[in-house]
Amino acid sequence: MSQGTSVSYMKELHSDSALSTMIELHSGVRITYMLQAVAELGIADQLAAGPLPVDELAQKTDSDADALYRVLRALAGKGIFTEVSRRVFALTALSEVLRSDHPNSLRDAFHMHGQKFMHDAYAQIGHTVRTGQPAFEHVNGTSLFEYVAQRPELQELFGKSMGKANRQIQLAAVESYDLTGVRTLVAVGGAQGHVLADLLTRYPGMRGVYVDGPRMALVAEQVLRAAGVLDSVDMVSGDYLESVPPGGDVYLVSHVLHQLGDDDTVKVLTNIREAMADGGRVMIVNAVIPEGDVPHPTKILDSTMLVLGRSRDRTEAEFAEVLRKAGLRLVETTGRALPSSVVVAEPS
Known part of the structure; x- marks a missing residue:
């Protein structure tokens, strides 16, 4: 308990308090970008046949092993992937949905919404609240469908x-x-x-x-x-x-x-x-x-x-x-x- 206040920050952070709930919500945007990264890399597809060491995953996906480990560890803490032994990861029911061949796959959706032109628009929702106008057009200078239509490399993913x-x-x-x-x-x-x-x-x-x-x-x-x-x-x-x-x-x-x-x-x-x-x-x-x-x-x-x-x-x-x-x-x-x-x- 800090001096001059009756609030116990230790208690607040170890309970279902408003503070801990808001901290959890604040982490949501970072989790989204982590999911976008592993979706783009195809991590779930690599794990479809069973658990793999992170070093092997990094080699298969041309990524940095330490960075990949830290991201997968964070996602495993949310039930997305699981660390079955030290630095060895497997799929969970949640990460199965990131597989390309899953009937309800969301891999492409995470990949798409993690694109810069998309998250720049989401970041400007304040513009929409103030004006009532789409932030996407404010940021990118055109509508979403016109933006994609002008970029053949995005059309298949979109x-x-x-x-x-x-x-x-x-x-x-x-x-x-x-x-x-x-x-x-x-x-x-x-x-x-x-x-x-x-x-x-x-x-x-x-x-x-x-x-x-x-x-x-x-x-x-x-x-x-x-x-x-x-x-x-x-x-x-x-x-x-x-x-x-x-x-x-x-x-x-x-x-x-x-x-x-x-x-x-x-x-x-x-x-x-x-x-x-x-x-x-x-x-x-x-x-x-x-x-x-x-x-x-x-x-x-x-x-x-x-x-x-x-x-x-x-x-x-x-x-x-x-x-x-x-x-x-x-x-x-x-x-x-x-x-x-x-x-x-x-x-x-």
């Missing part, structure tokens, strides 16, 4: 990191909603086609309609063909801000509306309402932010989008309002605990 993470989140959400009996599903903004391919595989009697721009349609056609479902899909190249095809029992809008402001969101939903039969449904796959202090991954993701672009996520009440303006009513929300939920709406 596509793999963003595509895989989004695909995993979307597929988890659609598992929470039963589409048994649906004859025709229209994927509005079908992107690379992975979600539509998964649904058509899961529901063999269903027919799909894919709607997106011509560039994405070319990619989606390959994905749907590889999944063996292309013959069950009508490919429609078009702008869903202008119109959508009629005749769908369900209109799937997956990770589209968070890219749009309220006016364009209402426009897309109105186009769907005009195209759908009275018995049709809209199935929105998107983050749904809970009200109040409830911890939820969407709150961090929404703040991330605030920095990187002009996207936003919505609460259930905010979804209900844009749906109402489009002549629809919210009837159900499933998968609330997931990073993305399913918001189901019908004609009002």
Whole structure:
């Protein structure tokens, strides 16, 4: 206990105090960069066959053995990797996810978000808070997508990191909603086609309609063909801000509306309402932010989008309002605990 104060700093640092909690949070950014480094080096891939001494790991990854040891030791203290004997490391359940071949691999995501142009934007979130404008554009002089489009060396990494993470989140959400009996599903903004391919595989009697721009349609056609479902899909190249095809029992809008402001969101939903039969449904796959202090991954993701672009996520009440303006009513929300939920709406 220090002289002149009743605070015991020893006690504070050895308990679940506010001080120790904030110190833990402060270390988060450093842990992120450590994960980015080991992801880029492919450490988890090297350990896939079993434990290895750090000297051998350093040789295989062209890195400094002492520095690599100190980083792996720090991560092992967080349950990411484990030091099975002195200076010998192995994978844990957490570091397995850093393997390139893991079905839920986050290796590319850590690698991407550790790039200088990304972390420089995150570091300037104060600019976004003060102005409401994306820090990414302030730091890099252009939007995220334009920045990547101008740099071919980044496009593969960006596509793999963003595509895989989004695909995993979307597929988890659609598992929470039963589409048994649906004859025709229209994927509005079908992107690379992975979600539509998964649904058509899961529901063999269903027919799909894919709607997106011509560039994405070319990619989606390959994905749907590889999944063996292309013959069950009508490919429609078009702008869903202008119109959508009629005749769908369900209109799937997956990770589209968070890219749009309220006016364009209402426009897309109105186009769907005009195209759908009275018995049709809209199935929105998107983050749904809970009200109040409830911890939820969407709150961090929404703040991330605030920095990187002009996207936003919505609460259930905010979804209900844009749906109402489009002549629809919210009837159900499933998968609330997931990073993305399913918001189901019908004609009002």
